[in-house]
Amino acid sequence: MPVAAAPETVTCRDERFRLYLDEEAISNRIAELGAQIDEDYAETDTPPIFIGVLNGAYIFTADLMRAVTVDCEVDFYKLSSYGEAKVSSGTVTERKGIDADLEGRHVIVVEDIVDTGLSMRYVLDQISEKNPASLRSAALLRKPDALKVDAPVDYLGFDIDNLFVIGYGLDYGQIARNLPAVYILDEEEGE
Ligand SMILES: O=P(O)(O)OC[C@H]1O[C@H](OP(=O)(O)OP(=O)(O)O)[C@H](O)[C@@H]1O
């Protein structure tokens, strides 16, 4: 069945967003990240476990895992810090902890986006305390000009401009996560 091309612009909550990363760019980059993870974990004694950070990373986690061919597991952590707003509240709130026992495991934290870096920093600090065998991180997007804390990303999709983005799991007041591509706030219209 033919798949319709992603539209060039979308309106979400009365603000206009323009296409920034299309489905092909996203899937090509994820294939590269998957190949890198395969190489890095080919020899490990136990399968790596991906810890997806809900809600935003649910789509990226699923696609990244399917780009990996080594045995691997998945679990999820749920945080929130943005609520309905386009800027961070500055406080990371834990909504659901991790069920899996991470002691001695090779852990890869998966985020959709590293913006201020507060969420990634929070997760890395929490998981470090569980004594994993190794700890790495993946993020589809990172805004280098917005970083406020050290938040290392081992498997990075794209560095992007410092503007609000939606789609491919990323929401605006909980909607727009189902857009198949990443859209960025149209500067002429907003902020
Ligand atoms: O680097 P930061 O400034 O911390 O921003 C990144 C975080 O913001 C988003 O989560 P959000 O709090 O919006 O919750 P959501 O994942 O449910 O959308 C995103 O999914 C990251 O977890």
Ligand SMILES: Nc1nc2[nH]cnc2c(=O)[nH]1
């Ligand atoms: N939807 C969305 N969530 C975010 N969380 C942190 N930065 C962003 C962003 O640019 N867009």
